[in-house]
Every structure is written in C-alpha cells, then in structure tokens.
Amino acid sequence: MKNKGLSLVEITISMAIMIIVMLPAFLTFSSGNQNIQMTESEFRAHSAALELMEQTISLPFDMLKAGFYSEEEIKNGAKFADTDAMYHLSFDDDYKLSMNIEDIIKNNRIYFKKVSVTVKYPLTKNSNQMKNFNIKVIINNDNI
Amino acid sequence: MTLKQCNHNRGFTIMIALIIGTVLLVLSVVLYTFVSRQYTGMHIIVNGEIAHFLAETGINTTIGTIRERIGNNLNSGTKAFEKLKDIFLNSKSLDNICINDILGDSWNSELKKFSSEVDKTASIEVNVYLKDFKPIETNPGVWCDSKAVNGWLVIESVGEYKGSERKIKIKRAMNVFNMVPGVMSKFTLYLNNCTKKNENDYNLIRNDYKGMITDGPQPLIIYNHATPEYPVEPGNIADILREEKESDVWKHRGWIWLKGNKTRLNLCSGAGDLGEIFHFYDVSNPNVFTPVRFATPVQSLPDSFFKPITLPWDKSNESVKNTPYRFWHSFILDSFHDRSKRMQNEAMYEGDVLSAKERNYYGAKSSVLHLFGDARQGYQSRTRVIGPVYSAFVRFANLEVKPEEAEVKEIFENQDPKPIYLLRSIPEESYNNSLDIKDFMWRRVGGPLLKIGMLFKRYEEYANLMSCIVEMPYVESYNTMQDVYDKKVNRTFPTIKKVLNMDNEGESLISRDNNVFYKGKPAIEDSIKIIRQRVQDVVTRPADFWKKYLNENGELELNNVVVIENTAREEFIIPPVGSPQPLVVKGGGIILLEKGNISLRGISLADTSEILTVATEDDCRIRFESTMTNMVDIIAPNAEIDYGSKFELFGSLCAKTIYADHRFQGGVIRYRAAQDPTKSSYDKFYKILIAKKDSYWNE
Incomplete structure (x- = not known):
C-alpha cells in the first residue's frame, strides 16, 4: 500500500508544471485569437474599401463630383455622383467609410480625378481601438 | 503494463502533466504560426490590391497624359504629337517602339511622387510601346495611304507596395489616318449628275457685258487655285500668280468633274467684280486685253484665197480703179466679251455677229459655273475639268485684205485703227452669192466693192469661215489657253499642242513621291x-x-x-x-x-x-x-x-x-x-x- 496513490507533493509538482506550461499556451491561443479577429477586421475593411472604390471608378468620369464625402453621405444615396444610382455597400456600421475625390486640372480641363477611400474600423470586434485603411487611385478622363 | 498498473507507480501524475503540457505547447506554437501566416497572407493580398490600384493609376495617368501630350486632339502641333507623328510618318518599321520619351523624361519619377502619398514603400513604373502596326488603306482603287495604320498602344505598369508587386499590361487600339476624305479631296467640285433636269435648266445665267448678273440664278463661282485660309493664315497673292508660269499647274489645283450628259460650260466675261475668266487673251500684260488670233490653215481656205483678185476700187467719185487684192482669213476668239456700247442683255451680239438662228439657240447666256483662275484680269483659269463638258466661245471670223499695189497698201496701213473685218454671221436661208461681204460694223471689206460670190461659191464654204459660236471639249480649250500662255506664234485653229489628253471620265492618278493614293475613275x-x-x-x-x-x-x-x-x-x-x-x-x-x-x-x-x-x-x-x-x-x-x-x-x-x-x-x-x-x-x-x-x- 505504501507505493499506491498520489502524494500531495506529486500533485503539487504536477500542477506547477501544468501552470508553467499552460500559461504561455493559453497566452498564445489568446494572441492567435486576437490576430484572427484583426485579420478578419482588416480583411473586411479592405473589402469595404474595394467595394466602394470599384463602384465609384466604374461610374462615368463626368458624374464624379470633387469633394469630401462622409460615411452618411455615401450611404444615403451616393451624393458624390450626379446620378440616382445607389451603391451596394454590404458592411456593418462599425466600418466607417469616407471618400475624397479631387480634380486634377491641366489647361483648364479636368484630365484626371484622384479618388481616395478610407475605412476606419475597430481593431477587433467590440474593441474601442480604431484603425485606418486607405486606398487611392487616379482615373483618367476618357472623354478627352 | 496497464494504466491501472501505472497508476500505482510514483511520478505518474508528473509524467502525465508533462505530456499534456508539451502537447498544448506544441499546439499553441502551431496555432500561433498558423495565425501569423494567415495574417501575413492577408496582408499580402491587401498589399497586392493596393499595388494593383497603383499599377492601374499608372495606366490611367499614362493614357491621359499621352492624350494630353500628343494633343489628342486639342493641340495638335505639340512637341509630343509632332514627335509621335514623325514616328508614324517616317519610321520604316513600327514594331515594338518604346515611346516613353513622349511622356517626358521625368514621367516615372512623377508617378513615384504620387505613389509616395500612399506609402513610402509604394512605387509605380510605366513603359509605353507601339506594337503590331499594319497599313489599313491599301487599295489604290478606293484609297491607298501608306501612312494610315492601326496597331496597339501597349502600356506596362508595375505597382509596388510593401513588397507586393502587381503588373498590368493593357493594349489599346490605336489608329492613325488622315482626316482628309480620300479621293474627293482633290476636287473643288464633283457633281454626279449635272443634267438631272435639262441641259438648259442647268448652268445657265444671264450676264451683261461686264459679266455682271442681270437676272435668273446666281453664279456658282469656283476658285481652284490656292487662296489664303483667311482669317487664319495670311496668303501672298504673288505666290499664287507665280504658279501661273508652270505648265502643269493644273496638277496642283482643285479639279472639277461634271458628270452626266453633255454639259455646256459657257465661258463669260468677268471684267467686273467676278474677275477675268477663261478668256483668250494674251497675258503678257494682264491689264491690256488682246483678243487672240488664230490663223486659218491654208488648206482650209477656198480656192479664191490663193491668188490675188482684181476688184474695182472707188478712189474718188471721178476715179474708179481696178486693184488686185489678196485675202487671208483668221479667227479671233474673244469669248463672250463684248466691246459694244450696249450695256444690256445680248450686248455681245450687236451687229449680227451671230446669226439669228445661233442667237436663238444660245441666247444671251453664259454659265452659272464661272471657273476662276485668279480674280485678276487677264489671267486664265488653269483648271482640270473632267467629264463631257464643252466650252462655248464666240468665234469671230476675220477677213484680212492685203492690197498688192503700194499706193493702196499705204492707204490701208495709215488707217487707225487698222482695218479688222470681223465677219458677220448670216442665216443660211439669207445667203446668196450676190451678197456683199460686210463686217459686223457694216463696213464693206477692204473698201472695194466685193461680191461674196467672188470668195465663196457655196454657202458651206462661207459657213466654215464665218463668225459663229463654237463648242469644243473643255480640254481643247484648255490646251488652247496653254498655247496662249506660252505665246506660241502661228497658232492655228484648233491648236496643235496638246497639253492634256482628252479626259472624258477616264482614269486619274493621284500620287506623291512613291505613294499612289488613287488610280482609277x-x-x-x-x-x-x-x-x-x-x-x-x-x-x-x-x-x-x-x-x-x-x-x-x-x-x-x-x-x-x-x-x-x-x-x-x-x-x-x-x-x-x-x-x-x-x-x-x-x-x-x-x-x-x-x-x-x-x-x-x-x-x-x-x-x-x-x-x-x-x-x-x-x-x-x-x-x-x-x-x-x-x-x-x-x-x-x-x-x-x-x-x-x-x-x-x-x-x-x-x-x-x-x-x-x-x-x-x-x-x-x-x-x-x-x-x-x-x-x-x-x-x-x-x-x-x-x-x-x-x-x-x-x-
């Protein structure tokens, strides 16, 4: 009977080993989970930016009006364009879109427009920490 | 050893803890690595998209800039446009030519400047090429222009962002051709059917002796020579007149084609505001009009012209003398120019120069088509007219009377103005051999009493030589004008020299250097x-x-x-x-x-x-x-x-x-x-x- 069962010492040592090993493991899991959430957020921000950018640059050049457009202006009927076309923006309210359209003028004619789309998004879900994603493109006036 | 048996061994729990801990540690490391790689992978995708937009920006700005630089097409005449045009017009081969230089030396650095707005690591690099250009207008039967080509404008744009690179290559169709509308650009006027209605309803107009319009439709005036591109480009009239000296000046001027049935292009005087048109004047002094005289070939004259004829001449009331005379004959082509005192319609027919029959046929009309060579008096139009176009002229028959006796000859030579006997035309039914020959001022020819029968035994002989309107193909009148311009002596009618072949809807050639633009009708x-x-x-x-x-x-x-x-x-x-x-x-x-x-x-x-x-x-x-x-x-x-x-x-x-x-x-x-x-x-x-x-x- 002497050798049977677990001694308190053994249990204590085992728990210590488990704690020492599990702590970084759990921390790693937590960090991985956060990274996954960040990846998801950035990817969604990137997709939101692309969605708006692609729909904007596919409009006829002359329809695009220069100016800064906030999230609300963009979602409420595409005020940045001289058109009734509504844009299909499929992302959550957490993703704050804004857009800037700038005319590039040469010889009194608008040759190009510079379109910048910015997405402000939470670093992770339910996080208060915000991050910006930005893409820019210059489009050409094919009417010239 | 079973698990139960193991449980009985000391240290078993520690072993289990170590194993579980190790497994968890390995799993967590694997997970971390996986998540990190996913994160990195996502960034590669995102960065790649941004790089794509940078590359697209390179394409867009390059196309726009090419358009701007080559003046497409607001400012043709820009340096870049001229450079590119020079490549198209003068390069032997148009394959794979890099045309970055038309964008300017600093173009790629300008793009880099833009990309730095996105990120320090971002960059754009663009290369532009011309590829696969082939001629498109190759049939001389329709239009052949070796400089008209189409091919591809190829733009390669590389965008780079945080280590991600995207390359976009686009091809845009590029066409180079002339905006001049082919063969018709050689014609001032080309009408498919001039006689759609009736020959006499078309091209007819009344004008007075100054060439001014009296009634009816207004003239269509055509200038075929170069005129200043007023108000854009000042011209020099001296340059235009200098061209007149070239015998093939017609090649450089606008052509006219009047298709359909026979078209009469009556040529009229235009000494007034309309200038001088198609007149047979010696142009040595453009301000002095000299009707052109064409000698009648001897073989065309009746027998009586070959030997002197003795005719009674009344020197005075008391003296009648038989005097030998020799007769010669010539034509004076004076077109519709009139020198009489009548200033109304039909002024040119004063004195029955034309028979009533001819006058009824032609009327006092000239053409609505006035072909100008120059607005100045005395210069001929040097126009190529193609088609069944006939010119109508008044032909004055001039009877020259030369007395054989010195005494009479002196009397004739002292006449001022010199006696010119422009013969009248008479209706066929009025002709008989006993008629006096009188000129159109009703003077008897040469002073002596001359019976017509002494020169012409039949009406046909007279008809061949009397005044009338003659019609001839336009090209012959053109040749005649060329003779006049060349100051050719001893001209006979019709002319000897042929500048152009008869051109009746025949084949035309339009070419420059080695390029035959057009060959055909x-x-x-x-x-x-x-x-x-x-x-x-x-x-x-x-x-x-x-x-x-x-x-x-x-x-x-x-x-x-x-x-x-x-x-x-x-x-x-x-x-x-x-x-x-x-x-x-x-x-x-x-x-x-x-x-x-x-x-x-x-x-x-x-x-x-x-x-x-x-x-x-x-x-x-x-x-x-x-x-x-x-x-x-x-x-x-x-x-x-x-x-x-x-x-x-x-x-x-x-x-x-x-x-x-x-x-x-x-x-x-x-x-x-x-x-x-x-x-x-x-x-x-x-x-x-x-x-x-x-x-x-x-x-």
Missing part, C-alpha cells in the same frame, strides 16, 4: 467607303452628337470619325440651334450622317491644321442657310444642293447635283489647297486616335 462612293473604314464612334441622334462633342463654349471638339444613325431623319443643323454661328471647330474630323437633311449655317476652323468633313449617302437635301463661310468638305453622292442663301464654301463640294432655277442664289467655292494629297501640307491632317477602352489587360 474617281467616284464619290470611294470617299464614302474610306470614311466608313475609319469610323470610330456611333451616336444615335444629332442631339447626342452635339452633347458629346460640343465643349462648354459651344465649340466642336470632334477629333474623331463619327456615324450619326439618325433613324428618325432629324435635320442635322450645323451649328445646332441655339449655338453661336459660325460653329468653331477646335478639333476636326469626319461626320457620317446616315439619314436626314443637312443645313449649314457657317463653320469656322480654329486652326489651319484642322479639317472637317460632313458626309452622307442618303438621298437628301443639303442647304446653305447662311452667307457665312463654311470651312468644310461635303461628300454626298446622292444629295442635291438645295437653293438657300448665297453661300461660301472653303473646301470640296461633292454631291449629286445642284438645284438650279431662279431661286438658286449661287455662291463661291474655294478649293482648300492644303488638303491636296499631292502636297506635303496634306500631312498635317493626320490624327492619332486612341480607343476609349482597353482591348484587354492582364496582371
């Missing part, structure tokens, strides 16, 4: 064919056209070849209603209207390197509704030029026919010499057109 349809080949854009209605191609100032910036379908047959009014007149053309091109009538209210080219053509195949009406100048080529094989305002056209007018009745107000057509393919000035009308859309792109 010119037809308006050929110009239409070549225009259709060049079409780059189609719009539905005239309103769509104006919306697309008028700029904010109401000026036309076409720079294209456009079809207007116009199935509703709306009238195509140039400029559109509500726009300032005339229409200012900042960028020329070709408009092909499929259906509907055309109204012209004035067109002005902003630059001498621009040209505008309006073409239609429709059986329609073209009307000039303003007296303003229309700087345009009209190519309309089935259209009738309707009556409207008196008009001025600077270019080529090619149509089916011209409406000609009393409502026709006439006008002036000035040939635009710069558009002549045989001249180097033709090259300035080449345009380089880049397609609006990519043909394909890839990454």
Whole structure:
C-alpha cells in the first residue's frame, strides 16, 4: 500500500508544471485569437474599401463630383455622383467609410480625378481601438 | 503494463502533466504560426490590391497624359504629337517602339511622387510601346495611304507596395489616318449628275457685258487655285500668280468633274467684280486685253484665197480703179466679251455677229459655273475639268485684205485703227452669192466693192469661215489657253499642242513621291467607303452628337470619325440651334450622317491644321442657310444642293447635283489647297486616335 496513490507533493509538482506550461499556451491561443479577429477586421475593411472604390471608378468620369464625402453621405444615396444610382455597400456600421475625390486640372480641363477611400474600423470586434485603411487611385478622363 | 498498473507507480501524475503540457505547447506554437501566416497572407493580398490600384493609376495617368501630350486632339502641333507623328510618318518599321520619351523624361519619377502619398514603400513604373502596326488603306482603287495604320498602344505598369508587386499590361487600339476624305479631296467640285433636269435648266445665267448678273440664278463661282485660309493664315497673292508660269499647274489645283450628259460650260466675261475668266487673251500684260488670233490653215481656205483678185476700187467719185487684192482669213476668239456700247442683255451680239438662228439657240447666256483662275484680269483659269463638258466661245471670223499695189497698201496701213473685218454671221436661208461681204460694223471689206460670190461659191464654204459660236471639249480649250500662255506664234485653229489628253471620265492618278493614293475613275462612293473604314464612334441622334462633342463654349471638339444613325431623319443643323454661328471647330474630323437633311449655317476652323468633313449617302437635301463661310468638305453622292442663301464654301463640294432655277442664289467655292494629297501640307491632317477602352489587360 505504501507505493499506491498520489502524494500531495506529486500533485503539487504536477500542477506547477501544468501552470508553467499552460500559461504561455493559453497566452498564445489568446494572441492567435486576437490576430484572427484583426485579420478578419482588416480583411473586411479592405473589402469595404474595394467595394466602394470599384463602384465609384466604374461610374462615368463626368458624374464624379470633387469633394469630401462622409460615411452618411455615401450611404444615403451616393451624393458624390450626379446620378440616382445607389451603391451596394454590404458592411456593418462599425466600418466607417469616407471618400475624397479631387480634380486634377491641366489647361483648364479636368484630365484626371484622384479618388481616395478610407475605412476606419475597430481593431477587433467590440474593441474601442480604431484603425485606418486607405486606398487611392487616379482615373483618367476618357472623354478627352 | 496497464494504466491501472501505472497508476500505482510514483511520478505518474508528473509524467502525465508533462505530456499534456508539451502537447498544448506544441499546439499553441502551431496555432500561433498558423495565425501569423494567415495574417501575413492577408496582408499580402491587401498589399497586392493596393499595388494593383497603383499599377492601374499608372495606366490611367499614362493614357491621359499621352492624350494630353500628343494633343489628342486639342493641340495638335505639340512637341509630343509632332514627335509621335514623325514616328508614324517616317519610321520604316513600327514594331515594338518604346515611346516613353513622349511622356517626358521625368514621367516615372512623377508617378513615384504620387505613389509616395500612399506609402513610402509604394512605387509605380510605366513603359509605353507601339506594337503590331499594319497599313489599313491599301487599295489604290478606293484609297491607298501608306501612312494610315492601326496597331496597339501597349502600356506596362508595375505597382509596388510593401513588397507586393502587381503588373498590368493593357493594349489599346490605336489608329492613325488622315482626316482628309480620300479621293474627293482633290476636287473643288464633283457633281454626279449635272443634267438631272435639262441641259438648259442647268448652268445657265444671264450676264451683261461686264459679266455682271442681270437676272435668273446666281453664279456658282469656283476658285481652284490656292487662296489664303483667311482669317487664319495670311496668303501672298504673288505666290499664287507665280504658279501661273508652270505648265502643269493644273496638277496642283482643285479639279472639277461634271458628270452626266453633255454639259455646256459657257465661258463669260468677268471684267467686273467676278474677275477675268477663261478668256483668250494674251497675258503678257494682264491689264491690256488682246483678243487672240488664230490663223486659218491654208488648206482650209477656198480656192479664191490663193491668188490675188482684181476688184474695182472707188478712189474718188471721178476715179474708179481696178486693184488686185489678196485675202487671208483668221479667227479671233474673244469669248463672250463684248466691246459694244450696249450695256444690256445680248450686248455681245450687236451687229449680227451671230446669226439669228445661233442667237436663238444660245441666247444671251453664259454659265452659272464661272471657273476662276485668279480674280485678276487677264489671267486664265488653269483648271482640270473632267467629264463631257464643252466650252462655248464666240468665234469671230476675220477677213484680212492685203492690197498688192503700194499706193493702196499705204492707204490701208495709215488707217487707225487698222482695218479688222470681223465677219458677220448670216442665216443660211439669207445667203446668196450676190451678197456683199460686210463686217459686223457694216463696213464693206477692204473698201472695194466685193461680191461674196467672188470668195465663196457655196454657202458651206462661207459657213466654215464665218463668225459663229463654237463648242469644243473643255480640254481643247484648255490646251488652247496653254498655247496662249506660252505665246506660241502661228497658232492655228484648233491648236496643235496638246497639253492634256482628252479626259472624258477616264482614269486619274493621284500620287506623291512613291505613294499612289488613287488610280482609277474617281467616284464619290470611294470617299464614302474610306470614311466608313475609319469610323470610330456611333451616336444615335444629332442631339447626342452635339452633347458629346460640343465643349462648354459651344465649340466642336470632334477629333474623331463619327456615324450619326439618325433613324428618325432629324435635320442635322450645323451649328445646332441655339449655338453661336459660325460653329468653331477646335478639333476636326469626319461626320457620317446616315439619314436626314443637312443645313449649314457657317463653320469656322480654329486652326489651319484642322479639317472637317460632313458626309452622307442618303438621298437628301443639303442647304446653305447662311452667307457665312463654311470651312468644310461635303461628300454626298446622292444629295442635291438645295437653293438657300448665297453661300461660301472653303473646301470640296461633292454631291449629286445642284438645284438650279431662279431661286438658286449661287455662291463661291474655294478649293482648300492644303488638303491636296499631292502636297506635303496634306500631312498635317493626320490624327492619332486612341480607343476609349482597353482591348484587354492582364496582371
């Protein structure tokens, strides 16, 4: 009977080993989970930016009006364009879109427009920490 | 050993803890690595997209900049445009030529500057090439222009962002061709059917002795030589006159083709405002008119002209003397120029120079077509006219009487002015051998009493030599004029020298250097064919056209070849209603209207390197509704030029026919010499057109 069962010492040592090993493991899991959430957020921000950018640059050049457009202006009927076309923006309210359209003028004619789309998004879900994603493109006036 | 057995061993729990811990540790490391790689992978995707947009920015800005630099086509004449045009017009091979230099040396660094707005690591690099250019207008039977090519503008753009790189390569169709409308650009006037109605309803007009219009339709005046491109380009009249000395000057001037049945091109005096036209004057001094005398060949004269004839001459009331005379005969071609004192209609027929029969036939009319060589008096028109066109001239028969006796000869020589006996014409039924021969001033020939029967035994002999109107193919009259200009002595009628062969709708050759542009029988349809080949854009209605191609100032910036379908047959009014007149053309091109009538209210080219053509195949009406100048080529094989305002056209007018009745107000057509393919000035009308859309792109 002497050798049977677990001694308190053994249990204590085992728990210590488990704690020492599990702590970084759990921390790693937590960090991985956060990274996954960040990846998801950035990817969604990137997709939101692309969605708006692609729909904007596919409009006829002359329809695009220069100016800064906030999230609300963009979602409420595409005020940045001289058109009734509504844009299909499929992302959550957490993703704050804004857009800037700038005319590039040469010889009194608008040759190009510079379109910048910015997405402000939470670093992770339910996080208060915000991050910006930005893409820019210059489009050409094919009417010239 | 079973688990139960193990449980009995000391240290078992520690072992289990170590194993579980190790597994968890390995799993967590694997998970971390996986998540990190996923994160990195996502960034590669995102960065790649940004790099893609950078590359796309490179493509977009490059296309726009190429358009701007080559002046596509607002400022043709820019350095880059000239450089690129030089490549197209003078390069032996157009394959794989890098044209980065037309974007400027600093172009890629400018792009880098833009990309730094995105990120420090971002960059864009662009290379532009011309590839696979092939000639497109290769048939000399329609139009052959070795400089007209199409191929690809290839732009390679590489965008880089945080280590991610995207390469986009696009091909855009590029066309290079001349905006001049093919073979018709060589013609000032080309009419498919001059005699649509009746020969006498067309081209006829009354004018007085000064060439001024008295009634009826107004003249269509045609200048075939170069005239200043007023108000754009000042010209020098001395240069124009200098050309007159060249015997082949007709090659460099606008041609005229009057198709249909026989067309009479009566040539009339234009000593007034209309200038001098087709007159047979010695041009040694343009301000002194000298009718041209053509000797009648001896073999054409009756026998009685070969030996002296003794005739009684009344020296005085008391003295009658038989005197020998010798007779010679010549023609004086004076056209319709009249020197009588009558200033009304038919002034030129005073004195029965023409028989009543001839007068009834021809009337006191000359042509509505006045072909000008120059507005100055005394200069001939040097125009090539093709088609069954006949010129009508008044031919004065001149009987020269030379007395054999010195005494009588002296009396004759002392006459001032010298006796010129221009013979009258008489109706056939009035002829008999006992008639006196009198000149058109009713003077008896030579002073002596002369019975006609002494010279002409039959009416036919007389008819051959008497005054009348003669008609001859235009080309013969042209040759005659050339003889006059060359101051050829001993001219006989008709002329000996043939400058041009008889040209009756025959084959024409239009060439320059080694390029044969056209060989064949010119037809308006050929110009239409070549225009259709060049079409780059189609719009539905005239309103769509104006919306697309008028700029904010109401000026036309076409720079294209456009079809207007116009199935509703709306009238195509140039400029559109509500726009300032005339229409200012900042960028020329070709408009092909499929259906509907055309109204012209004035067109002005902003630059001498621009040209505008309006073409239609429709059986329609073209009307000039303003007296303003229309700087345009009209190519309309089935259209009738309707009556409207008196008009001025600077270019080529090619149509089916011209409406000609009393409502026709006439006008002036000035040939635009710069558009002549045989001249180097033709090259300035080449345009380089880049397609609006990519043909394909890839990454």
